[in-house]
Amino acid sequence: MRKASRLFEIIQILRLAAHPITALEISEKLEVSERSIYRDIAALQAMRVPIEGERGIGYILRPGFHLPPLMFTPEETEAIVLGMALTRRTADRELREASVRVLDKIAAAVPGPLKDAIVSRSLYAWGRVAQAPEAIDFAMIRRAIRDEEKLDIDYVNEQQQPTTRRIRPIAVIHYAEAAVIVGWCELRDAIRNFRVDRVSACRATGAHFRREGDRLRKLWVAGWDSSGQNTGSA
Structure with a gap:
Protein backbone atom coordinates (compact mmCIF):
# COMPACT_ATOMS: atom_id res chain seq x y z
CA MET A 1 0.00 0.00 0.00
CA ARG A 62 -10.79 14.75 17.53
CA PRO A 63 -14.51 15.32 16.70
CA GLY A 64 -15.26 17.82 13.97
CA PHE A 65 -12.56 16.77 11.51
CA HIS A 66 -13.86 15.77 8.10
CA LEU A 67 -12.23 14.94 4.82
CA PRO A 68 -13.32 17.15 1.91
CA PRO A 69 -16.63 15.76 0.58
CA LEU A 70 -16.73 14.00 -2.75
CA MET A 71 -19.24 15.58 -5.10
CA PHE A 72 -20.40 13.79 -8.24
CA THR A 73 -22.91 14.54 -10.98
CA PRO A 74 -25.72 11.99 -11.47
CA GLU A 75 -23.88 10.64 -14.53
CA GLU A 76 -20.62 10.29 -12.58
CA THR A 77 -22.48 8.51 -9.77
CA GLU A 78 -24.07 6.09 -12.24
CA ALA A 79 -20.66 5.44 -13.81
CA ILE A 80 -19.33 4.48 -10.36
CA VAL A 81 -22.31 2.21 -9.69
CA LEU A 82 -21.87 0.41 -13.03
CA GLY A 83 -18.10 0.17 -12.56
CA MET A 84 -18.56 -1.45 -9.14
CA ALA A 85 -21.17 -3.83 -10.59
CA LEU A 86 -18.67 -4.92 -13.24
CA THR A 87 -15.99 -5.33 -10.57
CA ARG A 88 -18.26 -7.70 -8.65
CA ARG A 89 -18.22 -10.04 -11.67
CA THR A 90 -14.44 -10.41 -11.83
CA ALA A 91 -12.40 -13.29 -10.43
CA ASP A 92 -10.67 -10.98 -7.91
CA ARG A 93 -12.41 -11.74 -4.60
CA GLU A 94 -10.73 -8.89 -2.74
CA LEU A 95 -11.82 -6.31 -5.32
CA ARG A 96 -15.35 -7.71 -5.32
CA GLU A 97 -15.54 -7.12 -1.56
CA ALA A 98 -13.93 -3.68 -1.93
CA SER A 99 -16.54 -2.63 -4.52
CA VAL A 100 -19.28 -3.04 -1.92
CA ARG A 101 -17.36 -0.94 0.60
CA VAL A 102 -16.79 1.76 -2.02
CA LEU A 103 -20.51 2.18 -2.63
CA ASP A 104 -21.26 2.15 1.12
CA LYS A 105 -18.71 4.92 1.72
CA ILE A 106 -20.00 7.04 -1.13
CA ALA A 107 -23.65 6.51 -0.15
CA ALA A 108 -22.83 7.70 3.37
CA ALA A 109 -21.15 10.88 2.10
CA VAL A 110 -23.21 12.16 -0.82
CA PRO A 111 -26.50 14.15 -0.75
CA GLY A 112 -29.84 12.37 -0.86
CA PRO A 113 -30.58 12.57 -4.62
CA LEU A 114 -27.17 11.11 -5.48
CA LYS A 115 -27.52 8.46 -2.78
CA ASP A 116 -30.72 7.33 -4.51
CA ALA A 117 -28.72 6.57 -7.66
CA ILE A 118 -26.51 4.25 -5.62
CA VAL A 119 -29.15 2.35 -3.70
CA SER A 120 -31.87 2.18 -6.38
CA ARG A 121 -30.23 -0.77 -8.17
CA SER A 122 -31.23 0.55 -11.60
CA LEU A 123 -27.93 -0.36 -13.30
CA TYR A 124 -26.71 -3.94 -13.68
CA ALA A 125 -23.74 -5.81 -15.08
CA TRP A 126 -25.13 -9.10 -16.41
CA GLY A 127 -23.42 -12.44 -16.92
CA ARG A 128 -21.69 -15.04 -14.81
CA VAL A 129 -19.15 -14.19 -12.13
CA ALA A 130 -15.68 -15.21 -13.27
CA GLN A 131 -14.20 -18.23 -11.50
CA ALA A 132 -11.33 -17.36 -9.16
CA PRO A 133 -8.23 -19.42 -10.12
CA GLU A 134 -6.74 -21.59 -7.40
CA ALA A 135 -3.08 -20.83 -8.18
CA ILE A 136 -3.36 -17.02 -8.37
CA ASP A 137 -3.76 -14.57 -5.53
CA PHE A 138 -4.96 -11.42 -7.28
CA ALA A 139 -4.12 -9.33 -4.22
CA MET A 140 -0.48 -10.42 -4.52
CA ILE A 141 -0.48 -9.63 -8.25
CA ARG A 142 -1.87 -6.14 -7.71
CA ARG A 143 0.58 -5.54 -4.87
CA ALA A 144 3.47 -6.67 -7.07
CA ILE A 145 2.35 -4.24 -9.79
CA ARG A 146 2.15 -1.35 -7.31
CA ASP A 147 5.48 -2.23 -5.67
CA GLU A 148 7.15 -3.11 -8.98
CA GLU A 149 8.18 -6.54 -7.70
CA LYS A 150 9.12 -9.38 -10.03
CA LEU A 151 7.15 -12.62 -9.92
CA ASP A 152 8.07 -16.20 -10.78
CA ILE A 153 5.24 -18.16 -12.41
CA ASP A 154 4.88 -21.76 -13.50
CA TYR A 155 3.02 -21.52 -16.80
CA VAL A 156 1.62 -23.75 -19.54
CA ASN A 157 1.73 -22.03 -22.94
CA GLU A 158 -0.61 -22.42 -25.93
CA GLN A 159 1.36 -25.47 -27.09
CA GLN A 160 0.75 -27.10 -23.69
CA GLN A 161 4.42 -26.83 -22.79
CA PRO A 162 5.19 -26.20 -19.09
CA THR A 163 7.67 -23.41 -18.40
CA THR A 164 8.82 -21.20 -15.55
CA ARG A 165 8.99 -17.46 -16.18
CA ARG A 166 10.23 -14.49 -14.23
CA ILE A 167 8.04 -11.53 -15.12
CA ARG A 168 7.76 -7.85 -14.30
CA PRO A 169 3.96 -7.48 -13.92
CA ILE A 170 2.49 -4.21 -15.16
CA ALA A 171 -1.27 -4.78 -15.59
CA VAL A 172 -4.19 -7.17 -15.15
CA ILE A 173 -6.93 -7.48 -17.77
CA HIS A 174 -10.27 -9.02 -16.81
CA TYR A 175 -12.25 -10.64 -19.63
CA ALA A 176 -15.55 -12.47 -19.26
CA GLU A 177 -13.89 -15.84 -19.87
CA ALA A 178 -10.49 -15.27 -18.23
CA ALA A 179 -8.11 -12.82 -16.63
CA VAL A 180 -4.69 -12.00 -18.05
CA ILE A 181 -1.50 -10.78 -16.39
CA VAL A 182 0.51 -8.45 -18.60
CA GLY A 183 4.22 -8.34 -17.85
CA TRP A 184 7.73 -8.12 -19.19
CA CYS A 185 8.94 -11.71 -19.59
CA GLU A 186 12.64 -11.99 -18.82
CA LEU A 187 12.81 -15.29 -20.72
CA ARG A 188 11.37 -13.83 -23.95
CA ASP A 189 12.78 -10.33 -23.32
CA ALA A 190 9.45 -8.82 -24.36
CA ILE A 191 5.95 -7.92 -23.16
CA ARG A 192 3.80 -11.03 -22.84
CA ASN A 193 0.24 -11.88 -21.77
CA PHE A 194 -0.28 -14.73 -19.30
CA ARG A 195 -3.74 -16.24 -18.85
CA VAL A 196 -4.24 -16.88 -15.14
CA ASP A 197 -6.00 -20.20 -15.78
CA ARG A 198 -2.72 -21.49 -17.25
CA VAL A 199 -0.67 -20.51 -14.21
CA SER A 200 -0.09 -23.39 -11.82
CA ALA A 201 1.97 -21.43 -9.27
CA CYS A 202 2.93 -17.82 -8.62
CA ARG A 203 5.63 -16.66 -6.21
CA ALA A 204 6.87 -13.27 -5.04
CA THR A 205 10.64 -12.96 -5.53
CA GLY A 206 11.72 -10.01 -3.41
CA ALA A 207 13.48 -8.63 -6.50
CA HIS A 208 12.20 -5.35 -7.89
CA PHE A 209 12.13 -3.32 -11.10
CA ARG A 210 11.90 0.12 -9.51
CA ARG A 211 10.83 3.04 -11.73
CA GLU A 212 10.35 0.77 -14.76
CA GLY A 213 6.59 0.18 -14.48
CA ASP A 214 5.41 3.32 -16.28
CA ARG A 215 7.93 2.85 -19.10
CA LEU A 216 6.86 -0.76 -19.62
CA ARG A 217 3.17 0.21 -19.64
CA LYS A 218 3.87 2.84 -22.31
CA LEU A 219 5.71 0.18 -24.32
CA TRP A 220 2.74 -2.15 -23.90
CA VAL A 221 0.22 0.48 -25.03
CA ALA A 222 2.42 1.39 -28.01
CA GLY A 223 2.16 -2.24 -29.14
CA TRP A 224 -1.64 -2.32 -29.28
CA ASP A 225 -3.13 -3.01 -32.68
CA SER A 226 -5.89 -0.90 -34.29
CA SER A 227 -8.57 -2.71 -32.27
CA GLY A 228 -6.94 -1.71 -29.00
CA GLN A 229 -5.62 -5.21 -28.28
CA ASN A 230 -2.11 -6.34 -27.51
CA THR A 231 -1.57 -9.74 -29.07
CA GLY A 232 1.73 -10.76 -27.46
CA SER A 233 1.00 -14.19 -26.01
CA ALA A 234 3.38 -16.11 -23.76
Missing part, protein backbone atom coordinates in the same frame (compact mmCIF):
# COMPACT_ATOMS: atom_id res chain seq x y z
CA ARG A 2 1.40 3.39 -1.01
CA LYS A 3 1.92 5.90 1.79
CA ALA A 4 -0.70 8.37 0.51
CA SER A 5 -3.35 5.63 0.45
CA ARG A 6 -2.25 4.42 3.88
CA LEU A 7 -2.57 7.92 5.40
CA PHE A 8 -6.10 8.18 4.03
CA GLU A 9 -7.02 4.75 5.41
CA ILE A 10 -5.64 5.65 8.85
CA ILE A 11 -7.89 8.72 8.95
CA GLN A 12 -10.86 6.59 7.91
CA ILE A 13 -10.12 3.99 10.59
CA LEU A 14 -9.82 6.66 13.29
CA ARG A 15 -12.91 8.49 12.06
CA LEU A 16 -15.04 5.33 12.34
CA ALA A 17 -13.54 4.08 15.64
CA ALA A 18 -15.83 4.25 18.68
CA HIS A 19 -12.86 4.20 21.11
CA PRO A 20 -9.09 4.80 21.05
CA ILE A 21 -7.37 2.40 18.66
CA THR A 22 -3.74 1.37 19.02
CA ALA A 23 -1.05 1.52 16.36
CA LEU A 24 -0.85 -2.28 16.54
CA GLU A 25 -4.56 -2.62 15.69
CA ILE A 26 -4.19 -0.22 12.79
CA SER A 27 -1.09 -2.03 11.52
CA GLU A 28 -2.96 -5.35 11.53
CA LYS A 29 -5.81 -3.84 9.52
CA LEU A 30 -3.46 -2.36 6.92
CA GLU A 31 -0.92 -5.22 6.98
CA VAL A 32 2.08 -3.00 7.64
CA SER A 33 4.49 -2.72 10.56
CA GLU A 34 3.56 -0.99 13.79
CA ARG A 35 6.57 1.28 13.33
CA SER A 36 5.18 2.45 9.98
CA ILE A 37 1.92 3.42 11.66
CA TYR A 38 3.74 5.47 14.28
CA ARG A 39 5.57 7.33 11.49
CA ASP A 40 2.34 7.84 9.58
CA ILE A 41 0.51 9.21 12.60
CA ALA A 42 3.37 11.63 13.25
CA ALA A 43 3.17 12.72 9.59
CA LEU A 44 -0.58 13.28 9.86
CA GLN A 45 -0.18 15.29 13.06
CA ALA A 46 2.45 17.43 11.32
CA MET A 47 -0.18 18.11 8.62
CA ARG A 48 -2.50 19.41 11.38
CA VAL A 49 -4.82 16.40 11.35
CA PRO A 50 -6.20 16.46 14.94
CA ILE A 51 -5.10 13.00 16.10
CA GLU A 52 -4.72 12.64 19.86
CA GLY A 53 -3.25 9.83 21.93
CA GLU A 54 0.04 8.09 22.60
CA ARG A 55 1.87 4.81 22.20
CA GLY A 56 0.44 1.87 24.11
CA ILE A 57 -2.83 3.65 24.89
CA GLY A 58 -4.30 4.38 21.49
CA TYR A 59 -5.27 7.18 19.16
CA ILE A 60 -8.48 9.05 18.43
CA LEU A 61 -9.49 11.63 15.87
Whole structure:
Protein backbone atom coordinates (compact mmCIF):
# COMPACT_ATOMS: atom_id res chain seq x y z
CA MET A 1 0.00 0.00 0.00
CA ARG A 2 1.40 3.39 -1.01
CA LYS A 3 1.92 5.90 1.79
CA ALA A 4 -0.70 8.37 0.51
CA SER A 5 -3.35 5.63 0.45
CA ARG A 6 -2.25 4.42 3.88
CA LEU A 7 -2.57 7.92 5.40
CA PHE A 8 -6.10 8.18 4.03
CA GLU A 9 -7.02 4.75 5.41
CA ILE A 10 -5.64 5.65 8.85
CA ILE A 11 -7.89 8.72 8.95
CA GLN A 12 -10.86 6.59 7.91
CA ILE A 13 -10.12 3.99 10.59
CA LEU A 14 -9.82 6.66 13.29
CA ARG A 15 -12.91 8.49 12.06
CA LEU A 16 -15.04 5.33 12.34
CA ALA A 17 -13.54 4.08 15.64
CA ALA A 18 -15.83 4.25 18.68
CA HIS A 19 -12.86 4.20 21.11
CA PRO A 20 -9.09 4.80 21.05
CA ILE A 21 -7.37 2.40 18.66
CA THR A 22 -3.74 1.37 19.02
CA ALA A 23 -1.05 1.52 16.36
CA LEU A 24 -0.85 -2.28 16.54
CA GLU A 25 -4.56 -2.62 15.69
CA ILE A 26 -4.19 -0.22 12.79
CA SER A 27 -1.09 -2.03 11.52
CA GLU A 28 -2.96 -5.35 11.53
CA LYS A 29 -5.81 -3.84 9.52
CA LEU A 30 -3.46 -2.36 6.92
CA GLU A 31 -0.92 -5.22 6.98
CA VAL A 32 2.08 -3.00 7.64
CA SER A 33 4.49 -2.72 10.56
CA GLU A 34 3.56 -0.99 13.79
CA ARG A 35 6.57 1.28 13.33
CA SER A 36 5.18 2.45 9.98
CA ILE A 37 1.92 3.42 11.66
CA TYR A 38 3.74 5.47 14.28
CA ARG A 39 5.57 7.33 11.49
CA ASP A 40 2.34 7.84 9.58
CA ILE A 41 0.51 9.21 12.60
CA ALA A 42 3.37 11.63 13.25
CA ALA A 43 3.17 12.72 9.59
CA LEU A 44 -0.58 13.28 9.86
CA GLN A 45 -0.18 15.29 13.06
CA ALA A 46 2.45 17.43 11.32
CA MET A 47 -0.18 18.11 8.62
CA ARG A 48 -2.50 19.41 11.38
CA VAL A 49 -4.82 16.40 11.35
CA PRO A 50 -6.20 16.46 14.94
CA ILE A 51 -5.10 13.00 16.10
CA GLU A 52 -4.72 12.64 19.86
CA GLY A 53 -3.25 9.83 21.93
CA GLU A 54 0.04 8.09 22.60
CA ARG A 55 1.87 4.81 22.20
CA GLY A 56 0.44 1.87 24.11
CA ILE A 57 -2.83 3.65 24.89
CA GLY A 58 -4.30 4.38 21.49
CA TYR A 59 -5.27 7.18 19.16
CA ILE A 60 -8.48 9.05 18.43
CA LEU A 61 -9.49 11.63 15.87
CA ARG A 62 -10.79 14.75 17.53
CA PRO A 63 -14.51 15.32 16.70
CA GLY A 64 -15.26 17.82 13.97
CA PHE A 65 -12.56 16.77 11.51
CA HIS A 66 -13.86 15.77 8.10
CA LEU A 67 -12.23 14.94 4.82
CA PRO A 68 -13.32 17.15 1.91
CA PRO A 69 -16.63 15.76 0.58
CA LEU A 70 -16.73 14.00 -2.75
CA MET A 71 -19.24 15.58 -5.10
CA PHE A 72 -20.40 13.79 -8.24
CA THR A 73 -22.91 14.54 -10.98
CA PRO A 74 -25.72 11.99 -11.47
CA GLU A 75 -23.88 10.64 -14.53
CA GLU A 76 -20.62 10.29 -12.58
CA THR A 77 -22.48 8.51 -9.77
CA GLU A 78 -24.07 6.09 -12.24
CA ALA A 79 -20.66 5.44 -13.81
CA ILE A 80 -19.33 4.48 -10.36
CA VAL A 81 -22.31 2.21 -9.69
CA LEU A 82 -21.87 0.41 -13.03
CA GLY A 83 -18.10 0.17 -12.56
CA MET A 84 -18.56 -1.45 -9.14
CA ALA A 85 -21.17 -3.83 -10.59
CA LEU A 86 -18.67 -4.92 -13.24
CA THR A 87 -15.99 -5.33 -10.57
CA ARG A 88 -18.26 -7.70 -8.65
CA ARG A 89 -18.22 -10.04 -11.67
CA THR A 90 -14.44 -10.41 -11.83
CA ALA A 91 -12.40 -13.29 -10.43
CA ASP A 92 -10.67 -10.98 -7.91
CA ARG A 93 -12.41 -11.74 -4.60
CA GLU A 94 -10.73 -8.89 -2.74
CA LEU A 95 -11.82 -6.31 -5.32
CA ARG A 96 -15.35 -7.71 -5.32
CA GLU A 97 -15.54 -7.12 -1.56
CA ALA A 98 -13.93 -3.68 -1.93
CA SER A 99 -16.54 -2.63 -4.52
CA VAL A 100 -19.28 -3.04 -1.92
CA ARG A 101 -17.36 -0.94 0.60
CA VAL A 102 -16.79 1.76 -2.02
CA LEU A 103 -20.51 2.18 -2.63
CA ASP A 104 -21.26 2.15 1.12
CA LYS A 105 -18.71 4.92 1.72
CA ILE A 106 -20.00 7.04 -1.13
CA ALA A 107 -23.65 6.51 -0.15
CA ALA A 108 -22.83 7.70 3.37
CA ALA A 109 -21.15 10.88 2.10
CA VAL A 110 -23.21 12.16 -0.82
CA PRO A 111 -26.50 14.15 -0.75
CA GLY A 112 -29.84 12.37 -0.86
CA PRO A 113 -30.58 12.57 -4.62
CA LEU A 114 -27.17 11.11 -5.48
CA LYS A 115 -27.52 8.46 -2.78
CA ASP A 116 -30.72 7.33 -4.51
CA ALA A 117 -28.72 6.57 -7.66
CA ILE A 118 -26.51 4.25 -5.62
CA VAL A 119 -29.15 2.35 -3.70
CA SER A 120 -31.87 2.18 -6.38
CA ARG A 121 -30.23 -0.77 -8.17
CA SER A 122 -31.23 0.55 -11.60
CA LEU A 123 -27.93 -0.36 -13.30
CA TYR A 124 -26.71 -3.94 -13.68
CA ALA A 125 -23.74 -5.81 -15.08
CA TRP A 126 -25.13 -9.10 -16.41
CA GLY A 127 -23.42 -12.44 -16.92
CA ARG A 128 -21.69 -15.04 -14.81
CA VAL A 129 -19.15 -14.19 -12.13
CA ALA A 130 -15.68 -15.21 -13.27
CA GLN A 131 -14.20 -18.23 -11.50
CA ALA A 132 -11.33 -17.36 -9.16
CA PRO A 133 -8.23 -19.42 -10.12
CA GLU A 134 -6.74 -21.59 -7.40
CA ALA A 135 -3.08 -20.83 -8.18
CA ILE A 136 -3.36 -17.02 -8.37
CA ASP A 137 -3.76 -14.57 -5.53
CA PHE A 138 -4.96 -11.42 -7.28
CA ALA A 139 -4.12 -9.33 -4.22
CA MET A 140 -0.48 -10.42 -4.52
CA ILE A 141 -0.48 -9.63 -8.25
CA ARG A 142 -1.87 -6.14 -7.71
CA ARG A 143 0.58 -5.54 -4.87
CA ALA A 144 3.47 -6.67 -7.07
CA ILE A 145 2.35 -4.24 -9.79
CA ARG A 146 2.15 -1.35 -7.31
CA ASP A 147 5.48 -2.23 -5.67
CA GLU A 148 7.15 -3.11 -8.98
CA GLU A 149 8.18 -6.54 -7.70
CA LYS A 150 9.12 -9.38 -10.03
CA LEU A 151 7.15 -12.62 -9.92
CA ASP A 152 8.07 -16.20 -10.78
CA ILE A 153 5.24 -18.16 -12.41
CA ASP A 154 4.88 -21.76 -13.50
CA TYR A 155 3.02 -21.52 -16.80
CA VAL A 156 1.62 -23.75 -19.54
CA ASN A 157 1.73 -22.03 -22.94
CA GLU A 158 -0.61 -22.42 -25.93
CA GLN A 159 1.36 -25.47 -27.09
CA GLN A 160 0.75 -27.10 -23.69
CA GLN A 161 4.42 -26.83 -22.79
CA PRO A 162 5.19 -26.20 -19.09
CA THR A 163 7.67 -23.41 -18.40
CA THR A 164 8.82 -21.20 -15.55
CA ARG A 165 8.99 -17.46 -16.18
CA ARG A 166 10.23 -14.49 -14.23
CA ILE A 167 8.04 -11.53 -15.12
CA ARG A 168 7.76 -7.85 -14.30
CA PRO A 169 3.96 -7.48 -13.92
CA ILE A 170 2.49 -4.21 -15.16
CA ALA A 171 -1.27 -4.78 -15.59
CA VAL A 172 -4.19 -7.17 -15.15
CA ILE A 173 -6.93 -7.48 -17.77
CA HIS A 174 -10.27 -9.02 -16.81
CA TYR A 175 -12.25 -10.64 -19.63
CA ALA A 176 -15.55 -12.47 -19.26
CA GLU A 177 -13.89 -15.84 -19.87
CA ALA A 178 -10.49 -15.27 -18.23
CA ALA A 179 -8.11 -12.82 -16.63
CA VAL A 180 -4.69 -12.00 -18.05
CA ILE A 181 -1.50 -10.78 -16.39
CA VAL A 182 0.51 -8.45 -18.60
CA GLY A 183 4.22 -8.34 -17.85
CA TRP A 184 7.73 -8.12 -19.19
CA CYS A 185 8.94 -11.71 -19.59
CA GLU A 186 12.64 -11.99 -18.82
CA LEU A 187 12.81 -15.29 -20.72
CA ARG A 188 11.37 -13.83 -23.95
CA ASP A 189 12.78 -10.33 -23.32
CA ALA A 190 9.45 -8.82 -24.36
CA ILE A 191 5.95 -7.92 -23.16
CA ARG A 192 3.80 -11.03 -22.84
CA ASN A 193 0.24 -11.88 -21.77
CA PHE A 194 -0.28 -14.73 -19.30
CA ARG A 195 -3.74 -16.24 -18.85
CA VAL A 196 -4.24 -16.88 -15.14
CA ASP A 197 -6.00 -20.20 -15.78
CA ARG A 198 -2.72 -21.49 -17.25
CA VAL A 199 -0.67 -20.51 -14.21
CA SER A 200 -0.09 -23.39 -11.82
CA ALA A 201 1.97 -21.43 -9.27
CA CYS A 202 2.93 -17.82 -8.62
CA ARG A 203 5.63 -16.66 -6.21
CA ALA A 204 6.87 -13.27 -5.04
CA THR A 205 10.64 -12.96 -5.53
CA GLY A 206 11.72 -10.01 -3.41
CA ALA A 207 13.48 -8.63 -6.50
CA HIS A 208 12.20 -5.35 -7.89
CA PHE A 209 12.13 -3.32 -11.10
CA ARG A 210 11.90 0.12 -9.51
CA ARG A 211 10.83 3.04 -11.73
CA GLU A 212 10.35 0.77 -14.76
CA GLY A 213 6.59 0.18 -14.48
CA ASP A 214 5.41 3.32 -16.28
CA ARG A 215 7.93 2.85 -19.10
CA LEU A 216 6.86 -0.76 -19.62
CA ARG A 217 3.17 0.21 -19.64
CA LYS A 218 3.87 2.84 -22.31
CA LEU A 219 5.71 0.18 -24.32
CA TRP A 220 2.74 -2.15 -23.90
CA VAL A 221 0.22 0.48 -25.03
CA ALA A 222 2.42 1.39 -28.01
CA GLY A 223 2.16 -2.24 -29.14
CA TRP A 224 -1.64 -2.32 -29.28
CA ASP A 225 -3.13 -3.01 -32.68
CA SER A 226 -5.89 -0.90 -34.29
CA SER A 227 -8.57 -2.71 -32.27
CA GLY A 228 -6.94 -1.71 -29.00
CA GLN A 229 -5.62 -5.21 -28.28
CA ASN A 230 -2.11 -6.34 -27.51
CA THR A 231 -1.57 -9.74 -29.07
CA GLY A 232 1.73 -10.76 -27.46
CA SER A 233 1.00 -14.19 -26.01
CA ALA A 234 3.38 -16.11 -23.76
